[in-house]
Protein backbone atom coordinates (compact mmCIF):
# COMPACT_ATOMS: atom_id res chain seq x y z
CA UNK A 17 0.00 0.00 0.00
CA UNK A 18 2.89 2.38 0.82
CA UNK A 19 4.36 1.80 -2.67
CA UNK A 20 0.99 2.66 -4.18
CA UNK A 21 0.89 5.95 -2.29
CA UNK A 22 4.46 6.82 -3.32
CA UNK A 23 3.55 6.00 -6.89
CA UNK A 24 0.44 8.16 -6.73
CA UNK A 25 2.45 11.06 -5.29
CA UNK A 26 5.10 10.74 -8.01
CA UNK A 27 2.42 10.66 -10.67
CA UNK A 28 0.73 13.74 -9.23
CA UNK A 29 4.07 15.55 -9.09
CA UNK A 30 4.86 14.59 -12.67
CA UNK A 31 1.47 15.67 -13.98
CA UNK A 32 1.59 18.94 -12.07
CA UNK A 33 5.04 19.63 -13.56
CA UNK A 34 3.67 19.33 -17.05
CA UNK A 35 0.89 21.74 -16.22
CA UNK A 36 -1.80 19.09 -15.73
CA UNK A 37 -3.72 19.97 -12.62
CA UNK A 38 -4.77 16.46 -11.54
CA UNK A 39 -8.38 16.17 -10.58
CA UNK A 40 -7.64 14.61 -7.22
CA UNK A 41 -7.07 17.92 -5.42
CA UNK A 42 -9.36 19.69 -3.00
CA UNK A 43 -13.00 19.99 -4.15
CA UNK A 44 -14.29 23.39 -5.16
CA UNK A 45 -17.45 24.42 -3.24
CA UNK A 46 -18.64 26.55 -6.16
CA UNK A 47 -18.54 23.48 -8.43
CA UNK A 48 -20.57 21.54 -5.88
CA UNK A 49 -23.07 24.40 -5.54
CA UNK A 50 -23.62 24.99 -9.26
CA UNK A 51 -23.08 21.59 -10.89
CA UNK A 52 -24.23 18.00 -10.59
CA UNK A 53 -22.17 15.06 -11.81
CA UNK A 54 -22.96 11.89 -13.76
CA UNK A 55 -20.65 9.22 -15.21
CA UNK A 56 -21.20 7.05 -18.27
CA UNK A 57 -19.38 4.36 -20.19
CA UNK A 58 -20.11 5.40 -23.76
CA UNK A 59 -19.94 2.68 -26.46
CA UNK A 60 -17.84 3.50 -29.52
CA UNK A 61 -18.57 2.05 -32.97
CA UNK A 62 -16.23 -0.90 -32.29
CA UNK A 63 -17.91 -1.67 -28.96
CA UNK A 64 -15.19 -0.25 -26.70
CA UNK A 65 -16.60 1.83 -23.84
CA UNK A 66 -15.03 5.20 -23.01
CA UNK A 67 -15.53 6.49 -19.48
CA UNK A 68 -17.10 9.95 -19.57
CA UNK A 69 -17.82 12.32 -16.69
CA UNK A 70 -20.56 14.93 -17.20
CA UNK A 71 -21.01 18.02 -15.01
CA UNK A 72 -24.39 19.70 -15.67
CA UNK A 73 -25.63 23.01 -14.23
CA UNK A 74 -28.21 22.44 -11.49
CA UNK A 75 -30.18 25.38 -12.86
CA UNK A 76 -32.44 23.73 -15.48
CA UNK A 77 -34.20 26.95 -16.49
CA UNK A 78 -32.32 27.10 -19.83
CA UNK A 79 -30.36 24.82 -22.15
CA UNK A 80 -26.56 24.83 -22.13
CA UNK A 81 -23.85 24.06 -24.67
CA UNK A 82 -21.64 21.02 -24.11
CA UNK A 83 -17.94 21.81 -23.69
CA UNK A 84 -15.84 18.67 -23.65
CA UNK A 85 -12.28 17.61 -23.08
CA UNK A 86 -10.69 14.28 -23.99
CA UNK A 87 -7.63 13.48 -21.92
CA UNK A 88 -4.94 10.85 -21.24
CA UNK A 89 -4.39 12.42 -17.79
CA UNK A 90 -7.64 11.16 -16.15
CA UNK A 91 -11.18 12.51 -16.30
CA UNK A 92 -11.34 11.88 -12.55
CA UNK A 93 -12.05 12.13 -9.73
CA UNK A 94 -14.38 9.18 -10.22
CA UNK A 95 -17.46 8.43 -8.17
CA UNK A 96 -20.49 10.50 -7.24
CA UNK A 97 -18.94 11.87 -4.06
CA UNK A 98 -16.06 13.77 -5.67
CA UNK A 99 -16.08 16.81 -7.94
CA UNK A 100 -13.30 18.35 -10.01
CA UNK A 101 -11.69 21.39 -8.43
CA UNK A 102 -12.05 23.39 -11.67
CA UNK A 103 -14.45 23.00 -14.60
CA UNK A 104 -13.62 24.04 -18.13
CA UNK A 105 -10.97 26.47 -19.35
CA UNK A 106 -11.79 29.27 -16.88
CA UNK A 107 -13.86 30.46 -13.95
CA UNK A 108 -15.69 32.77 -16.37
CA UNK A 109 -17.06 29.90 -18.46
CA UNK A 110 -17.89 27.88 -15.37
CA UNK A 111 -19.98 30.80 -14.10
CA UNK A 112 -21.55 31.36 -17.54
CA UNK A 113 -22.89 27.80 -17.37
CA UNK A 114 -21.90 24.94 -19.67
CA UNK A 115 -22.34 21.18 -19.57
CA UNK A 116 -18.71 20.23 -18.98
CA UNK A 117 -17.68 16.78 -20.20
CA UNK A 118 -14.40 14.98 -19.48
CA UNK A 119 -13.50 11.70 -21.14
CA UNK A 120 -10.66 9.24 -20.60
CA UNK A 121 -9.32 8.54 -24.07
CA UNK A 122 -9.20 4.98 -25.31
CA UNK A 123 -6.87 2.78 -23.30
CA UNK A 124 -6.37 5.22 -20.41
CA UNK A 125 -7.65 5.15 -16.85
CA UNK A 126 -11.32 4.13 -16.67
CA UNK A 127 -11.82 3.71 -20.43
CA UNK A 128 -11.51 0.38 -22.19
CA UNK A 129 -9.40 -0.39 -25.24
CA UNK A 130 -5.75 -0.10 -26.22
CA UNK A 131 -3.85 3.16 -25.95
CA UNK A 132 -1.73 4.50 -28.80
CA UNK A 133 0.38 7.65 -28.66
CA UNK A 134 -0.90 10.24 -31.17
CA UNK A 135 -3.14 7.53 -32.61
CA UNK A 136 -2.93 7.68 -36.43
CA UNK A 137 -5.90 9.37 -38.08
CA UNK A 138 -7.74 7.16 -40.58
CA UNK A 139 -7.03 8.27 -44.13
CA UNK A 140 -10.60 7.53 -45.24
CA UNK A 141 -14.01 7.08 -43.70
CA UNK A 142 -16.08 4.08 -44.81
CA UNK A 143 -19.73 4.23 -43.73
CA UNK A 144 -20.69 1.52 -41.20
CA UNK A 145 -17.00 0.64 -40.75
CA UNK A 146 -15.93 -0.14 -37.18
CA UNK A 147 -12.43 1.22 -37.81
CA UNK A 148 -11.60 3.85 -35.20
CA UNK A 149 -9.33 6.79 -34.52
CA UNK A 150 -9.54 9.75 -32.16
CA UNK A 151 -11.89 11.62 -34.47
CA UNK A 152 -14.36 8.71 -34.70
CA UNK A 153 -14.23 8.33 -30.90
CA UNK A 154 -15.04 12.05 -30.60
CA UNK A 155 -17.84 11.80 -33.19
CA UNK A 156 -19.41 8.77 -31.47
CA UNK A 157 -19.14 10.47 -28.06
CA UNK A 158 -20.86 13.64 -29.28
CA UNK A 159 -23.61 11.59 -30.95
CA UNK A 160 -24.23 9.71 -27.69
CA UNK A 161 -24.16 12.84 -25.50
CA UNK A 162 -26.70 14.64 -27.69
CA UNK A 163 -29.07 11.67 -27.35
CA UNK A 164 -28.54 10.95 -23.68
CA UNK A 165 -27.60 14.12 -21.81
CA UNK A 166 -30.51 16.42 -21.00
CA UNK A 167 -30.87 20.19 -21.21
CA UNK A 168 -28.25 20.88 -23.89
CA UNK A 169 -28.66 23.42 -26.69
CA UNK A 170 -27.32 21.02 -29.38
CA UNK A 171 -24.05 22.93 -29.67
CA UNK A 172 -20.77 21.26 -28.71
CA UNK A 173 -17.27 22.59 -28.15
CA UNK A 174 -14.00 20.82 -27.37
CA UNK A 175 -10.85 22.24 -25.81
CA UNK A 176 -7.68 21.03 -24.20
CA UNK A 177 -4.11 21.96 -23.37
CA UNK A 178 -1.13 19.93 -24.58
CA UNK A 179 -2.09 16.30 -25.14
CA UNK A 180 -5.77 17.25 -24.65
CA UNK A 181 -4.95 19.96 -27.20
CA UNK A 182 -4.03 17.24 -29.69
CA UNK A 183 -7.31 15.42 -28.95
CA UNK A 184 -9.15 18.69 -29.63
CA UNK A 185 -7.42 19.05 -32.99
CA UNK A 186 -8.09 15.36 -33.69
CA UNK A 187 -11.84 16.13 -33.45
CA UNK A 188 -11.58 18.18 -36.66
CA UNK A 189 -11.27 15.50 -39.37
CA UNK A 190 -14.83 14.43 -40.39
CA UNK A 191 -16.12 16.36 -37.37
CA UNK A 192 -19.62 15.89 -35.97
CA UNK A 193 -22.04 18.48 -37.41
CA UNK A 194 -22.95 19.74 -33.91
CA UNK A 195 -19.29 20.42 -33.08
CA UNK A 196 -19.17 24.21 -33.48
CA UNK A 197 -16.09 25.41 -31.59
CA UNK A 198 -12.68 23.77 -31.18
CA UNK A 199 -9.82 25.24 -29.15
CA UNK A 200 -6.54 23.28 -29.41
CA UNK A 201 -4.31 24.91 -26.78
CA UNK A 202 -0.56 24.14 -26.85
CA UNK A 203 -1.66 21.19 -28.98
CA UNK A 204 0.82 18.51 -29.96
CA UNK A 205 1.02 18.57 -33.76
CA UNK A 206 3.59 15.86 -34.38
CA UNK A 207 5.79 14.04 -31.86
CA UNK A 208 8.76 14.39 -34.20
CA UNK A 209 8.69 18.17 -33.93
CA UNK A 210 6.86 18.67 -30.63
CA UNK A 211 7.70 17.19 -27.25
CA UNK A 212 9.84 14.11 -27.88
CA UNK A 213 11.97 15.36 -30.80
CA UNK A 214 12.94 18.60 -32.41
CA UNK A 215 13.99 18.20 -36.06
CA UNK A 216 15.32 14.70 -35.45
CA UNK A 217 17.16 15.36 -32.18
CA UNK A 218 15.68 13.28 -29.35
CA UNK A 219 14.52 15.39 -26.40
CA UNK A 220 16.32 13.69 -23.53
CA UNK A 221 14.59 16.18 -21.21
CA UNK A 222 11.37 14.27 -21.98
CA UNK A 223 12.85 10.97 -20.96
CA UNK A 224 10.83 10.64 -17.70
CA UNK A 225 7.57 11.24 -19.58
CA UNK A 226 8.13 8.01 -21.51
CA UNK A 227 7.02 6.23 -18.34
CA UNK A 228 3.55 7.75 -18.39
CA UNK A 229 2.87 6.90 -22.02
CA UNK A 230 4.69 3.61 -22.35
CA UNK A 231 2.57 0.98 -20.64
CA UNK A 232 -0.77 -0.64 -21.43
CA UNK A 233 -3.15 -1.27 -18.53
CA UNK A 234 -5.07 -4.49 -17.94
CA UNK A 235 -8.47 -2.84 -17.81
CA UNK A 236 -10.33 0.22 -16.50
CA UNK A 237 -8.58 1.52 -13.39
CA UNK A 238 -8.64 4.54 -11.10
CA UNK A 239 -5.04 3.93 -10.06
CA UNK A 240 -1.91 4.63 -12.10
CA UNK A 241 -0.69 1.39 -13.72
CA UNK A 242 2.86 2.61 -14.41
CA UNK A 243 5.75 3.19 -12.03
CA UNK A 244 7.41 6.57 -12.33
CA UNK A 245 11.16 6.13 -12.68
CA UNK A 246 12.75 7.65 -9.58
CA UNK A 247 16.32 8.64 -10.46
CA UNK A 248 16.91 9.86 -6.89
CA UNK A 249 18.58 13.02 -8.07
CA UNK A 250 17.27 16.29 -9.44
CA UNK A 251 20.56 17.09 -11.20
CA UNK A 252 19.49 16.38 -14.75
CA UNK A 253 22.84 17.25 -16.33
CA UNK A 254 24.81 14.85 -14.13
CA UNK A 255 22.18 12.09 -14.24
CA UNK A 256 22.26 11.93 -18.03
CA UNK A 257 26.04 12.35 -18.23
CA UNK A 258 26.38 9.41 -15.85
CA UNK A 259 23.86 7.45 -17.93
CA UNK A 260 26.11 7.82 -21.00
CA UNK A 261 24.76 6.50 -24.34
CA UNK A 262 20.98 6.23 -24.67
CA UNK A 263 21.22 2.43 -24.83
CA UNK A 264 22.00 2.54 -21.10
CA UNK A 265 18.51 3.90 -20.47
CA UNK A 266 17.13 0.42 -21.10
CA UNK A 267 17.90 -0.58 -17.54
CA UNK A 268 15.26 1.91 -16.36
CA UNK A 269 12.63 1.04 -18.94
CA UNK A 270 11.70 -2.56 -19.49
CA UNK A 271 10.95 -4.20 -22.79
CA UNK A 272 7.27 -3.72 -21.86
CA UNK A 273 7.56 0.05 -22.18
CA UNK A 274 6.19 -0.02 -25.70
CA UNK A 275 6.68 3.70 -26.28
CA UNK A 276 10.38 3.59 -25.33
CA UNK A 277 10.80 0.70 -27.79
CA UNK A 278 9.01 2.73 -30.47
CA UNK A 279 11.22 5.77 -29.81
CA UNK A 280 14.37 3.64 -30.05
CA UNK A 281 13.26 1.74 -33.14
CA UNK A 282 12.15 4.79 -35.10
CA UNK A 283 14.94 7.39 -34.97
CA UNK A 284 14.08 8.78 -38.42
CA UNK A 285 10.88 10.50 -39.52
CA UNK A 286 9.49 7.32 -41.02
CA UNK A 287 5.88 6.27 -41.55
CA UNK A 288 5.58 5.44 -37.84
CA UNK A 289 5.83 9.15 -36.98
CA UNK A 290 4.37 10.53 -40.21
CA UNK A 291 1.06 8.73 -39.73
CA UNK A 292 0.85 10.06 -36.16
CA UNK A 293 0.90 13.68 -37.22
CA UNK A 294 -2.46 15.45 -37.15
CA UNK A 295 -1.22 18.15 -39.54
CA UNK A 296 -2.03 16.42 -42.89
CA UNK A 297 -5.65 15.85 -41.75
CA UNK A 298 -6.63 19.49 -41.16
CA UNK A 299 -8.73 19.77 -44.32
CA UNK A 300 -12.43 20.48 -44.82
CA UNK A 301 -12.51 21.89 -41.28
CA UNK A 302 -16.05 22.92 -40.40
CA UNK A 303 -16.02 24.09 -36.73
CA UNK A 304 -14.61 27.47 -35.68
CA UNK A 305 -11.08 27.08 -34.34
CA UNK A 306 -9.19 29.14 -31.75
CA UNK A 307 -5.63 27.90 -31.35
CA UNK A 308 -3.71 29.11 -28.28
CA UNK A 309 0.01 28.93 -27.53
CA UNK A 310 2.83 30.42 -25.53
CA UNK A 311 5.90 32.06 -27.08
CA UNK A 312 8.02 30.40 -24.39
CA UNK A 313 6.35 26.98 -24.46
CA UNK A 314 9.13 24.41 -24.12
CA UNK A 315 6.78 21.52 -24.89
CA UNK A 316 4.49 22.41 -27.77
CA UNK A 317 5.34 25.38 -29.97
CA UNK A 318 5.43 23.67 -33.37
CA UNK A 319 1.90 22.39 -32.70
CA UNK A 320 -0.10 25.61 -32.23
CA UNK A 321 1.73 27.54 -34.96
CA UNK A 322 1.59 24.71 -37.51
CA UNK A 323 -2.03 23.78 -36.76
CA UNK A 324 -3.15 27.40 -37.15
CA UNK A 325 -1.20 27.91 -40.39
CA UNK A 326 -2.30 24.58 -41.89
CA UNK A 327 -5.99 25.23 -41.18
CA UNK A 328 -5.56 28.76 -42.60
CA UNK A 329 -4.00 27.48 -45.78
CA UNK A 330 -6.39 24.55 -46.34
CA UNK A 331 -9.65 26.20 -45.22
CA UNK A 332 -9.82 29.88 -46.25
CA UNK A 333 -13.51 30.13 -45.32
CA UNK A 334 -13.27 28.59 -41.86
CA UNK A 335 -13.17 30.81 -38.77
CA UNK A 336 -9.61 30.18 -37.68
CA UNK A 337 -7.86 32.35 -35.07
CA UNK A 338 -4.69 32.21 -33.04
CA UNK A 339 -3.52 33.67 -29.73
CA UNK A 340 0.16 33.61 -28.76
CA UNK A 341 0.99 35.10 -25.38
CA UNK A 342 4.03 35.57 -23.09
CA UNK A 343 3.51 32.16 -21.64
CA UNK A 344 5.24 28.89 -21.00
CA UNK A 345 3.33 25.62 -21.31
CA UNK A 346 -0.31 26.14 -20.31
CA UNK A 347 0.29 29.35 -18.28
CA UNK A 348 -2.85 30.96 -19.76
CA UNK A 349 -5.06 28.46 -17.94
CA UNK A 350 -3.84 29.61 -14.53
CA UNK A 351 -3.36 33.09 -13.13
CA UNK A 352 0.02 33.63 -11.49
CA UNK A 353 -0.61 37.34 -10.95
CA UNK A 354 2.80 38.48 -12.15
CA UNK A 355 3.54 36.81 -15.50
CA UNK A 356 7.26 36.01 -15.25
CA UNK A 357 9.32 33.65 -17.39
CA UNK A 358 12.84 33.13 -16.05
CA UNK A 359 13.71 36.78 -15.22
CA UNK A 360 11.42 38.51 -17.65
CA UNK A 361 8.36 40.19 -16.11
CA UNK A 362 5.68 40.69 -18.77
CA UNK A 363 2.93 42.23 -16.65
CA UNK A 364 0.08 41.27 -14.32
CA UNK A 365 -3.13 39.24 -14.74
CA UNK A 366 -2.36 38.49 -18.39
CA UNK A 367 -3.94 35.04 -18.21
CA UNK A 368 -7.14 36.40 -16.65
CA UNK A 369 -7.31 39.09 -19.32
CA UNK A 370 -6.97 36.43 -22.05
CA UNK A 371 -9.58 34.15 -20.44
CA UNK A 372 -12.13 36.96 -20.18
CA UNK A 373 -11.51 38.94 -23.36
CA UNK A 374 -10.53 36.25 -25.83
CA UNK A 375 -11.41 32.70 -24.78
CA UNK A 376 -14.80 33.51 -23.22
CA UNK A 377 -15.75 35.62 -26.25
CA UNK A 378 -14.84 32.76 -28.61
CA UNK A 379 -16.82 30.01 -26.85
CA UNK A 380 -19.85 32.12 -25.95
CA UNK A 381 -20.13 33.48 -29.49
CA UNK A 382 -20.15 30.08 -31.18
CA UNK A 383 -21.84 28.01 -28.47
CA UNK A 384 -24.21 30.28 -26.55
CA UNK A 385 -25.18 32.89 -29.11
CA UNK A 386 -26.33 32.44 -32.70
CA UNK A 387 -22.75 31.77 -33.81
CA UNK A 388 -23.49 33.90 -36.88
CA UNK A 389 -20.73 36.15 -38.13
CA UNK A 390 -17.49 36.50 -36.26
CA UNK A 391 -16.80 37.08 -32.57
CA UNK A 392 -15.35 40.44 -31.57
CA UNK A 393 -11.82 39.10 -31.99
CA UNK A 394 -8.97 39.65 -34.47
CA UNK A 395 -7.68 36.67 -36.41
CA UNK A 396 -4.37 36.88 -34.55
CA UNK A 397 -4.04 38.27 -31.03
CA UNK A 398 -0.26 38.28 -30.50
CA UNK A 399 1.86 39.50 -27.58
CA UNK A 400 5.05 41.40 -28.44
CA UNK A 401 7.60 39.85 -26.08
CA UNK A 402 9.91 42.85 -26.43
CA UNK A 403 7.39 45.68 -25.98
CA UNK A 404 5.33 43.59 -23.53
CA UNK A 405 2.01 44.42 -25.16
CA UNK A 406 -0.76 42.77 -27.20
CA UNK A 407 -1.23 43.58 -30.88
CA UNK A 408 -4.02 42.57 -33.26
CA UNK A 409 -3.39 41.26 -36.77
CA UNK A 410 -5.70 40.21 -39.59
CA UNK A 411 -3.45 37.28 -40.33
CA UNK A 412 -0.28 35.59 -39.10
CA UNK A 413 2.44 36.07 -40.12
CA UNK A 414 1.51 39.73 -40.86
CA UNK A 415 1.18 40.44 -44.57
CA UNK A 416 3.42 43.53 -44.26
CA UNK A 417 6.27 41.70 -42.54
CA UNK A 418 9.27 41.72 -44.88
CA UNK A 419 12.08 39.16 -45.07
CA UNK A 420 15.50 40.49 -44.02
CA UNK A 421 18.82 38.63 -43.90
CA UNK A 422 21.41 38.95 -41.17
CA UNK A 423 24.77 37.48 -42.20
CA UNK A 424 27.16 35.82 -39.75
CA UNK A 425 30.58 37.45 -40.18
CA UNK A 426 34.06 36.65 -38.99
CA UNK A 427 35.04 38.02 -35.57
CA UNK A 428 31.49 37.58 -34.32
CA UNK A 429 29.72 40.29 -36.26
CA UNK A 430 26.08 40.06 -37.39
CA UNK A 431 24.97 42.45 -40.11
CA UNK A 432 22.82 42.73 -43.20
CA UNK A 433 25.87 43.12 -45.45
CA UNK A 434 27.02 40.02 -47.34
CA UNK A 435 30.40 38.66 -46.26
CA UNK A 436 33.50 39.08 -48.37
CA UNK A 437 36.81 37.23 -48.24
CA UNK A 438 37.30 33.62 -47.40
CA UNK A 439 36.84 33.22 -43.67
CA UNK A 440 35.17 30.84 -41.24
CA UNK A 441 34.58 30.50 -37.50
CA UNK A 442 35.57 27.27 -35.79
CA UNK A 443 35.06 25.44 -32.50
CA UNK A 444 35.70 22.03 -30.97
CA UNK A 445 32.50 20.17 -30.13
CA UNK A 446 33.06 17.62 -27.36
CA UNK A 447 30.22 15.24 -26.35
CA UNK A 448 32.09 14.67 -23.09
CA UNK A 449 31.63 18.35 -22.20
CA UNK A 450 28.30 19.36 -23.76
CA UNK A 451 26.89 22.89 -23.54
CA UNK A 452 24.20 22.99 -20.81
CA UNK A 453 20.83 24.17 -22.06
CA UNK A 454 20.30 26.22 -18.93
CA UNK A 455 22.04 27.11 -15.68
CA UNK A 456 19.18 25.48 -13.79
CA UNK A 457 18.69 21.93 -15.07
CA UNK A 458 16.33 19.87 -12.97
CA UNK A 459 15.34 16.32 -13.82
CA UNK A 460 11.66 16.98 -14.57
CA UNK A 461 8.82 15.10 -16.25
CA UNK A 462 9.34 17.54 -19.15
CA UNK A 463 11.65 20.53 -19.77
CA UNK A 464 10.59 23.54 -17.76
CA UNK A 465 10.81 27.29 -18.23
CA UNK A 466 14.21 27.55 -19.90
CA UNK A 467 13.13 29.43 -23.02
CA UNK A 468 13.74 32.94 -21.65
CA UNK A 469 16.83 32.01 -19.65
CA UNK A 470 19.87 34.27 -19.69
CA UNK A 471 22.35 32.93 -22.24
CA UNK A 472 25.41 34.88 -21.07
CA UNK A 473 26.90 31.67 -19.66
CA UNK A 474 26.74 30.02 -23.08
CA UNK A 475 28.17 33.05 -24.90
CA UNK A 476 31.33 32.66 -22.81
CA UNK A 477 31.99 29.03 -23.79
CA UNK A 478 34.58 28.32 -26.50
CA UNK A 479 32.19 25.82 -28.11
CA UNK A 480 29.48 28.42 -28.66
CA UNK A 481 29.93 30.85 -31.58
CA UNK A 482 28.37 34.29 -31.08
CA UNK A 483 27.54 36.89 -33.71
CA UNK A 484 26.02 40.24 -32.77
CA UNK A 485 24.87 43.50 -34.30
CA UNK A 486 25.99 46.95 -33.30
CA UNK A 487 23.74 48.63 -30.72
CA UNK A 488 20.38 49.19 -32.42
CA UNK A 489 19.71 52.84 -33.19
CA UNK A 490 15.96 52.22 -33.44
CA UNK A 491 13.44 49.53 -32.49
CA UNK A 492 13.26 46.48 -34.76
CA UNK A 493 10.19 44.21 -34.58
CA UNK A 494 10.48 40.60 -35.74
CA UNK A 495 7.00 39.30 -36.55
CA UNK A 496 6.79 35.87 -38.18
CA UNK A 497 9.06 33.08 -39.26
CA UNK A 498 12.80 32.62 -38.98
CA UNK A 499 15.10 30.53 -41.16
CA UNK A 500 18.64 29.53 -40.23
CA UNK A 501 20.81 28.99 -43.32
CA UNK A 502 24.28 27.85 -42.30
CA UNK A 503 27.22 26.72 -44.43
CA UNK A 504 29.17 24.32 -42.27
CA UNK A 505 31.81 21.63 -42.25
CA UNK A 506 32.80 19.09 -39.62
CA UNK A 507 35.91 16.97 -39.26
CA UNK A 508 33.69 13.96 -38.54
CA UNK A 509 30.51 12.54 -40.08
CA UNK A 510 27.59 13.76 -37.97
CA UNK A 511 26.71 16.90 -35.99
CA UNK A 512 23.82 18.76 -34.43
CA UNK A 513 23.37 22.44 -35.17
CA UNK A 514 21.65 24.66 -32.61
CA UNK A 515 20.82 28.30 -33.38
CA UNK A 516 19.65 30.72 -30.71
CA UNK A 517 18.23 34.21 -31.33
CA UNK A 518 19.21 36.45 -28.42
CA UNK A 519 18.12 39.94 -27.30
CA UNK A 520 21.06 41.54 -25.49
CA UNK A 521 19.87 44.14 -22.99
CA UNK A 522 21.88 47.33 -22.44
CA UNK A 523 24.50 47.12 -19.71
CA UNK A 524 22.65 49.65 -17.56
CA UNK A 525 19.22 47.97 -17.87
CA UNK A 526 17.61 48.23 -14.43
CA UNK A 527 16.55 45.27 -12.32
CA UNK A 528 12.81 44.90 -11.73
CA UNK A 529 11.50 43.63 -8.42
CA UNK A 530 10.98 40.05 -9.61
CA UNK A 531 14.53 39.33 -10.81
CA UNK A 532 15.89 36.11 -9.33
CA UNK A 533 18.59 36.51 -6.71
CA UNK A 534 21.98 37.35 -8.13
CA UNK A 535 20.76 38.06 -11.67
CA UNK A 536 21.65 41.41 -13.21
CA UNK A 537 19.26 42.50 -15.94
CA UNK A 538 22.04 44.70 -17.35
CA UNK A 539 23.53 42.80 -20.33
CA UNK A 540 20.89 40.06 -19.97
CA UNK A 541 21.04 37.72 -22.97
CA UNK A 542 17.32 36.93 -23.42
CA UNK A 543 16.79 33.82 -25.55
CA UNK A 544 13.96 34.90 -27.84
CA UNK A 545 13.96 31.74 -29.92
CA UNK A 546 16.07 28.58 -30.29
CA UNK A 547 16.01 25.44 -32.38
CA UNK A 548 18.11 22.42 -33.32
CA UNK A 549 18.58 20.41 -36.48
CA UNK A 550 20.21 16.99 -36.23
CA UNK A 551 22.62 17.40 -39.17
CA UNK A 552 22.01 13.92 -40.63
CA UNK A 553 18.51 15.11 -41.49
CA UNK A 554 19.61 18.32 -43.28
CA UNK A 555 18.27 17.01 -46.62
CA UNK A 556 15.49 14.75 -45.39
CA UNK A 557 13.99 13.86 -42.02
CA UNK A 558 13.13 10.41 -43.38
CA UNK A 559 16.45 9.56 -45.05
CA UNK A 560 19.48 10.60 -42.96
CA UNK A 561 22.83 11.28 -44.58
CA UNK A 562 26.30 11.53 -43.00
CA UNK A 563 28.52 14.54 -43.55
CA UNK A 564 31.60 14.14 -45.70
CA UNK A 565 34.45 15.21 -43.39
CA UNK A 566 35.55 18.80 -44.00
CA UNK A 567 33.23 19.21 -46.98
CA UNK A 568 31.07 22.38 -46.84
CA UNK A 569 27.36 21.50 -46.49
CA UNK A 570 24.20 23.59 -46.31
CA UNK A 571 22.23 23.25 -43.07
CA UNK A 572 18.89 25.07 -43.43
CA UNK A 573 16.12 24.87 -40.85
CA UNK A 574 13.17 26.80 -39.49
CA UNK A 575 13.05 28.30 -36.02
CA UNK A 576 9.52 28.70 -34.72
CA UNK A 577 7.85 32.11 -35.17
CA UNK A 578 8.47 35.09 -32.93
CA UNK A 579 6.82 38.43 -32.24
CA UNK A 580 9.53 40.44 -30.53
CA UNK A 581 10.65 44.05 -30.66
CA UNK A 582 14.38 44.47 -30.18
CA UNK A 583 14.41 47.91 -28.65
CA UNK A 584 16.75 50.79 -29.45
CA UNK A 585 19.90 50.38 -27.35
CA UNK A 586 19.68 46.56 -27.44
CA UNK A 587 21.70 44.22 -29.68
CA UNK A 588 20.65 41.18 -31.70
CA UNK A 589 22.87 38.16 -31.14
CA UNK A 590 22.96 34.74 -32.80
CA UNK A 591 24.54 31.84 -30.97
CA UNK A 592 25.58 28.66 -32.82
CA UNK A 593 26.53 25.45 -30.97
CA UNK A 594 26.43 21.69 -31.44
CA UNK A 595 25.42 20.37 -28.03
CA UNK A 596 22.43 21.39 -25.90
CA UNK A 597 22.41 19.07 -22.94
CA UNK A 598 20.37 17.40 -21.62
CA UNK A 599 17.55 19.17 -23.45
CA UNK A 600 18.55 16.95 -26.36
CA UNK A 601 20.65 13.82 -26.44
CA UNK A 602 24.29 14.02 -27.50
CA UNK A 603 25.17 13.39 -31.10
CA UNK A 604 28.13 10.95 -31.20
CA UNK A 605 29.45 13.03 -34.16
CA UNK A 606 30.53 9.75 -35.70
CA UNK A 607 27.70 8.69 -38.00
CA UNK A 608 25.97 5.54 -36.71
CA UNK A 609 22.76 4.06 -38.11
CA UNK A 610 20.79 4.61 -34.88
CA UNK A 611 22.02 6.92 -32.10
CA UNK A 612 19.80 5.06 -29.61
CA UNK A 613 22.20 2.13 -30.12
CA UNK A 614 25.49 4.08 -30.13
CA UNK A 615 28.32 2.87 -27.91
CA UNK A 616 30.60 4.95 -25.73
CA UNK A 617 33.45 4.80 -28.24
CA UNK A 618 31.21 6.32 -30.93
CA UNK A 619 31.17 9.64 -29.07
CA UNK A 620 34.08 11.64 -30.42
CA UNK A 621 35.26 15.25 -30.53
CA UNK A 622 34.86 17.12 -33.75
CA UNK A 623 36.13 20.36 -35.20
CA UNK A 624 33.23 22.28 -36.68
CA UNK A 625 33.40 25.27 -39.00
CA UNK A 626 30.81 27.90 -39.95
CA UNK A 627 31.65 29.77 -43.14
CA UNK A 628 31.48 33.47 -43.93
CA UNK A 629 32.31 33.78 -47.61
CA UNK A 630 30.44 35.30 -50.53
CA UNK A 631 29.85 31.82 -51.96
CA UNK A 632 29.26 30.07 -48.63
CA UNK A 633 27.53 32.73 -46.55
CA UNK A 634 25.83 31.73 -43.28
CA UNK A 635 22.81 33.81 -42.37
CA UNK A 636 19.57 34.12 -40.48
CA UNK A 637 16.46 35.22 -42.36
CA UNK A 638 13.79 36.98 -40.30
CA UNK A 639 10.46 38.70 -40.97
CA UNK A 640 10.54 42.35 -39.91
CA UNK A 641 7.56 44.67 -39.46
CA UNK A 642 8.15 47.99 -41.27
Ligand code: PG9
Nearest residue numbers: 034178179211225315462
Ligand atom coordinates in the same frame (compact mmCIF):
# COMPACT_ATOMS: atom_id res chain seq x y z
N1 PG9 B 1 2.67 17.89 -24.45
C1 PG9 B 1 2.82 17.44 -23.10
C2 PG9 B 1 3.36 16.05 -23.03
C3 PG9 B 1 3.11 15.14 -24.04
C4 PG9 B 1 3.64 13.88 -23.97
C5 PG9 B 1 4.45 13.53 -22.89
C6 PG9 B 1 4.67 14.47 -21.90
C7 PG9 B 1 4.10 15.72 -21.96
C8 PG9 B 1 1.56 17.49 -22.28
O1 PG9 B 1 0.60 16.80 -22.59
O2 PG9 B 1 1.64 18.15 -21.23
